[in-house]
Amino acid sequence: MSPVFPPLREELQGIEPYGAPQLSLEQAPVQLNVNENPYGPSPEATADIARAVGEAAVSLNRYPDREFVELRTALAAYLDTSGGTGVTAEMVWAANGSNEVMLQLLQAFGGPGRVALSFAPTYSMYPEYARDTMTEWVAGHRAEDFSLDLDAARQLVLERQPSVVLLPSPNNPTGTALPPEAVTMLCEAAASYEPGGLVVVDEAYGEFRRAGTPSALELLPRHRNLVVTRTMSKAFALAGARLGYLAADPAICDAIRVVRLPYHLSAVTQATALAALRHAPELLGRVDDLRAERDETVTWLREQGFEVADSDANFVLFGRFADRHAVWQGLVDRGVLIRETGPDGWLRVSVGTPDEMAAFRQALLDTIDTTEEPA
Template sequence: MLPVRPELVGQEPYGAPQLDVPVRLNVNENPFPLPPVVVDAVTEATRGLAAGLNRYPDRDAVALRRRLAGYLGHGLDERHIWAANGSNEVMTHLLQAFAGPGRRVLTFTPTYSMYPEYARNTWSDYVTLPRCEDFSIDLDAFEAAVGQEMPHVVIVTTPNNPTGTATPLEVIARILEITENGEASAMVIVDEAYQEFARPGTASALDLLEDNPRLVVTRTMSKAFGFAGGRLGYLAAAPEVVDVCRVVRLPYHLSAVTQAVASAAVDHADVLMGQVAELRAQRDRMEAELRGMGLEVAESDANFVLFGRFEDRHAVWADLLERGVLIREVGPPGWLRVSAGTPEETDAFLRAMSEIVPDAVLMDTAVMTDEAAAQVNRSNA
């Protein structure tokens, strides 16, 4: 046998099903292809650097970080921005820097299923606190958990995945206050992968950056930018946070191609953001029509909708797949998640659901789920 780390024995790699079906609404991608003007810009950027691929790229991606700072605004510059291969690597850099052996990461479930793997891969303890029945954060329970667990890193996902729930700015501000404890203060990471899809007026944690050096806001180009294949995530934080990420990153972690095509995409952010309004409209349409079918729907500020609650959610998932529609079986028991798609994809999904729902058995929502009733859970990762 191979001398594999014990905690990795028998583990399966992360990944949603990748099935060839007519309608794929399972991984929260932007369903629209890049507009021709962006395709041309990306092609030209790649062609322009091809002759120089014998040289290593800028290991700190300064030009790209400067563009991302300009996109975010808030008085930021490249010193406040770090970029990596997707927000996955950004989060790994942060846990390498601020978590690790003997340190704890705390987050609020249900949430993104990769967080425990980030913790495991950095030998960090992983602690979870259940969200309220409406998927909001219980600040009193959080304050008690901080006193008990003394986390070194707290992750707040807003809009949350898989629920779509946005966390109000005043709640994030209170989390920063609760985790202020002198030298033992925790870093607070606010994962805003879906922030561009939030309804108008929804504040970003970027508003709190200037006065909170322990705050980190992470973003991605995979969703609103429609750049999932480009693999580019980034963070905004105090320059000191960026400096320590530079310490733990691998040399030349962003290829010259990645930097060039991502820069071209950021330069056309206004064109790419034109698709966001259409995806919001499809999300809102799905919310309304699913509620009209008698289903429970979590209010979403993301590009997806969590709905249910079914006694046998897998049966509903399988019935949709039989009709050529792939969604995600994720989240608390009884719930399913569907990504916002094109109008035609939304038509196909809602048509299939109208055929399935009359025969589906709904869960008795008066019965507390195990997830909702859970107390603070800890696993060593």
């Protein structure tokens, strides 16, 4: 028998790579499937980014600042005005998207004989981070309304003693935010066994949370084992720049240095992110518009008889459908691309411009007329 080629790790054989469906604008003019900000950078921000990248290009023959001190300082200043208290550059780490931040956390704190834990439904990449770092993956379950049963969650943490607990807030794909007491309870539980575990609150969509919904950044002074991750891909409208970051105890940032690749943040990435942070108010200026559009979408979907998850993000999970793929395909056939993800029977739509959301609403009504009513 001929050997298998290439000699891929056995547990990876036959697995399809992660990725949302990608269609051209000709196939689907309305793209509402990967939670992008539909409003691009302003001309002023674009010009500043271009200037900064041009300046960086002059010295591209040299390696970038390995510690990206200027960027960490700027990110700390932003976080200090975005829910954090006393965040310093030593408490900040960044990488190529929050995906790489998460992978580095699992590389440093997971591994063989260790456990990573979350509560389903949750971000579909988490088990892949665990798999790629040979960390055992354990998934508890959320309540019917996608909230956490705090007693059950605490019991599972104490039982499995994970090295890393991954808690998106707002949760992807449901949009559900965590109350502070949930974060505190799980941080205390993860600190109660040896050698203890980290609680990672993934706030990729944190800037979109509703008024009165606190950020886990506020809890950093209380819990040394708390990590809060953010991204510039969503609210900052910089998905193409690939810049994610975290805030945590400086000792956690120091530990990540052991597993990071040399010079992992390019000079171009650093220059782009720094320029964007200089324009934070204008780049974040459409967040309120997107929140309002999200809330209007939730209300409209419920008026049509759909079940809709409460959302603090820039997307909405709705259902339930006996054949969600048929509904998804019907929308694609009408030029609207959303995401077939989450629990069976549910679909997720990103919040776009008013015109895009109007197109989505009409396409959904037309599709339901020819397929099915909500289950």
